Amino acid sequence: MQSIPTLADIASADRKVDAHRPWPRAIVGADVWQNIAGQLASSQWTLSGLWGDTGAVHMALLDAATNEMAVVSTDCPNGKFPSVALYHSPAIRLERTIQDLFGLEAENAPDPRPWLDHGRWGERHPLGARDSLADTEPYAFLPVIGEGVHQIAVGPVHAGIIEPGHFRFHANGEALVRLEARLGYTHKGVEALMRGADLERAAKLAGRVCGDSTVAYALAFARAAEAALEAEVPARAHWLRALMAELERLANHLGDIGAICNDASFSLMQAHCAVLRERVLRAADICFGHRLMRDCVVPGGVAEDLPAGKATVLRELLAEIGRRFPALVELYDNTASLQDRTVATGILKPALAQQYGAGGYVGRASGRSFDARRALPYPPYDRLTFEIPVLEKGDVDARVWIRIHEVKQSMMLIEQILGGLPNGAIRGAIPRGTGEGMAMVEGFRGDILAWLRLDADGRVARCHLRDPSWFQWPLLEAAIEGNIVADFPLCNKSFNCAYSGCDL
Amino acid sequence: MRNLLFQGLVRLPLTEPRPAADDPELIALAAKLDNAARRRLGRSLSIREVDAGSCNGCELEIHALNNAFYDLERFGLKFVASPRHADVLFVTGPPAKNMREGLERTYRAMPSPKWVVAVGDCALDGGMFAGSYAVLDGVSAVLPVDLRIKGCPPRPQALLAGLLALMEAPASEHRTIHRTD
Numbered sequence: 001m002q003s004i005p006t007l008a009d010i011a012s013a014d015r016k017v018d019a020h021r022p023w024p025r026a027i028v029g030a031d032v033w034q035n036i037a038g039q040l041a042s043s044q045w046t047l048s049g050l051w052g053d054t055g056a057v058h059m060a061l062l063d064a065a066t067n068e069m070a071v072v073s074t075d076c077p078n079g080k081f082p083s084v085a086l087y088h089s090p091a092i093r094l095e096r097t098i099q100d101l102f103g104l105e106a107e108n109a110p111d112p113r114p115w116l117d118h119g120r121w122g123e124r125h126p127l128g129a130r131d132s133l134a135d136t137e138p139y140a141f142l143p144v145i146g147e148g149v150h151q152i153a154v155g156p157v158h159a160g161i162i163e164p165g166h167f168r169f170h171a172n173g174e175a176l177v178r179l180e181a182r183l184g185y186t187h188k189g190v191e192a193l194m195r196g197a198d199l200e201r202a203a204k205l206a207g208r209v210c211g212d213s214t215v216a217y218a219l220a221f222a223r224a225a226e227a228a229l230e231a232e233v234p235a236r237a238h239w240l241r242a243l244m245a246e247l248e249r250l251a252n253h254l255g256d257i258g259a260i261c262n263d264a265s266f267s268l269m270q271a272h273c274a275v276l277r278e279r280v281l282r283a284a285d286i287c288f289g290h291r292l293m294r295d296c297v298v299p300g301g302v303a304e305d306l307p308a309g310k311a312t313v314l315r316e317l318l319a320e321i322g323r324r325f326p327a328l329v330e331l332y333d334n335t336a337s338l339q340d341r342t343v344a345t346g347i348l349k350p351a352l353a354q355q356y357g358a359g360g361y362v363g364r365a366s367g368r369s370f371d372a373r374r375a376l377p378y379p380p381y382d383r384l385t386f387e388i389p390v391l392e393k394g395d396v397d398a399r400v401w402i403r404i405h406e407v408k409q410s411m412m413l414i415e416q417i418l419g420g421l422p423n424g425a426i427r428g429a430i431p432r433g434t435g436e437g438m439a440m441v442e443g444f445r446g447d448i449l450a451w452l453r454l455d456a457d458g459r460v461a462r463c464h465l466r467d468p469s470w471f472q473w474p475l476l477e478a479a480i481e482g483n484i485v486a487d488f489p490l491c492n493k494s495f496n497c498a499y500s501g502c503d504l
Numbered sequence: 505m506r507n508l509l510f511q512g513l514v515r516l517p518l519t520e521p522r523p524a525a526d527d528p529e530l531i532a533l534a535a536k537l538d539n540a541a542r543r544r545l546g547r548s549l550s551i552r553e554v555d556a557g558s559c560n561g562c563e564l565e566i567h568a569l570n571n572a573f574y575d576l577e578r579f580g581l582k583f584v585a586s587p588r589h590a591d592v593l594f595v596t597g598p599p600a601k602n603m604r605e606g607l608e609r610t611y612r613a614m615p616s617p618k619w620v621v622a623v624g625d626c627a628l629d630g631g632m633f634a635g636s637y638a639v640l641d642g643v644s645a646v647l648p649v650d651l652r653i654k655g656c657p658p659r660p661q662a663l664l665a666g667l668l669a670l671m672e673a674p675a676s677e678h679r680t681i682h683r684t685d
Contacts, residue, residue: 116602118602120602120605121601121638122601122637123637126638156603156606157554157606157609157610159585159586161553161555161563161567162563163555163560163563164554164555164556164557164603164606184602185557185600185602185606186555186557186558186559186597187600187638188557188600188633188636188638188639189637189638190633190636192638193632193633193635193636201632204632205632208561208631208632208633208656209559211558211559211560211561211562211564211657212560212561212564214559255564255567268505268508268509271571271572274568274570274571274572275518275573277568277571278568278571278573281568291565291659292561292564292657294656327507327508328508331505331508334505498560499560500558500559500560503600503602
């Protein structure tokens with residue numbers, strides 16, 4: 001039996017790309033590519049990304065045992081490459097996306113249906129060899145056969161103020177037999193707009209991929225660009241970036257905890273959590289000039305310094321949350337009617353979370369402890385003390401509790417950052433040059449992967465941003481099975497997957 | 505829970521002073537909103553929001569209008585689930601071509617008279633996404649737009665001010681547009 005090669009073996013055995021930083025990239029033949037794909041299901045590797053390029057495909061791998069990363073690439077002669085999804089189902093939608101955007105075909109792919117392309121762009125394969133629009137067939141949802149099974153179609157326009165997506169339920173009475181999501185409605189062609197953009201514009205685009213994670217996305221993009229160019233970032237900038245990232249996490253978790261309870265018709269929690277969230281946004285506005293801190297993280301550092309004396313605003317914020325939040329946690333914990341809805345609802349099994357490499361609260365509520373801040377530490381997290389909460393139950397309740405614990409951790413982190421914030425410059429010079437860079441950053445929802453290649457003018461030749469929800473959306477479909485239709489909003493909110501982040 | 509509810513009774517409300525005394529602009533704004541809403545629709549305006557491909561940033565700030573600080577409903581303004589109950593359509597996003605049909609069908613489902621508000625820089629002209637193969641460079645490419653609220657995303661205050669502006673504008677400006685459908 002063939003022994004499982006390590007990432008280092010792969011990277012050294014084949015054509016290594018020198019200008020790829022900080023992790024290695026190797027160009028492999030189709031046979032090695034297929035071999036890796038075949039071992040994804042059984043080895044310690046986690047598929048962390050799969051994306052197209054001009055005449056090639058790339059796959060990001062995470063070695064869960066050693067926390068090392070690598071990218072392997074293979075050329076696509078005749079526009080084809082061996083399917084990864086054939087062996088490893090988390091790759092299905094990623095391959096469908098490569099097909100839609102680049103026209104590169106995954107051979108023997110288990111699901112050849114389009115994903116982002118709804119036949120509305122007036123063309124096909126916008127990032128590959130552009131092609132005129134072909135006749136599109138109606139989208140075929142996966143079938144369910146059985147007595148009494150009926151369909152419920154929801155979306156893309158939903159009842160609330162949320163992002164658009166279509167959900168096709170197959171239900172038997174009240175019980176859900178199958179949920180299938182169809183997304184892509186918010187596709188804006190970000191990766192095409194990235195091509196040829198200078199770093200400034202590209203960073204702004206990255207910050208507009210997913211509104212609630214604008215800091216995390218801008219940070220992932222900036223770190224990838226800095227890796228490619230070997231740019232130095234001043235220490236103060238690192239700390240301010242982490243400060244913004246933790247404020248973002250805090251605001252989103254507070255909002256989510258309230259919103260999940262609201263979807264169980266317990267609006268009291270929502271009212272109180274929304275107040276705390278608003279306080280975070282207002283503090284961010286005072287400190288950095290924007291409520292969501294958009295465009296505050298830039299390649300080389302940060303755009304705005306924390307004004308002198310404004311640390312007090314953040315300390316007061318922490319004190320206020322510290323005063324109010326414990327009572328809300330107690331309210332959540334002691335309200336039987338609410339617990340009745342969240343406990344044992346929408347269970348995601350740990351094995352699935354592991355297989356999909358699910359990040360964020362989705363993974364951590366189902367036993368997968370990965371957190372990019374710890375596993376692939378970037379400054380200043382290597383110098384900060386924090387815990388990563390992990391639970392095994394995998395239900396809505398566990399996902400709420402992970403958020404509650406992370407609220408407390410983020411508050412502690414903000415306190416540490418305010419205490420240790422070094423003085424000095426906030427933005428370093430960005431050298432011009434070419435190169436390939438990659439970064440993994442922990443957003444509130446999970447790990448965001450950014451990969452880019454810069455051309456000789458320092459412009460973006462190709463940039464790929466992989467949202468954590470690529471590996472969470474399919475798990476929602478698994479977690480919902482057997483639950484009642486009325487619990488879908490609750491389960492959905494507890495996952496709170498990104499639409500725009502995945503649709504790009 | 506009892507404690508929390510009790511505290512809610514004895515604590516001062518968070519809702520920002522319906523026009524703070526030291527902010528003349530807001531005083532005028534809230535007073536006008538009140539008068540205008542009463543005149544036009546008997547103190548009430550129902551809003552349906554459609555995300556036509558936004559990054560979700562605008563949605564976050566629209567959500568904030570419902571929190572205790574802004575408390576949108578005190579002005580008779582509220583978000584509704586069905587377009588059939590709505591007077592105003594809030595649209596965010598460039599919009600994405602993949603959302604065009606959903607947006608048009610939502611608009612058609614609304615009873616007249618109706619108003620369309622393009623919310624955020626993307627909805628104005630496509631914003632940073634203008635020129636992409638996948639977007640339409642502004643909501644006005646799909647629907648007649650009565651009001652544009654700038655911002656990336658607009659602040660809740662700007663959204664509120666925008667709603668006021670909509671109700672302040674002469675009715676004839678809107679009706680001529682909407683009788684065509």
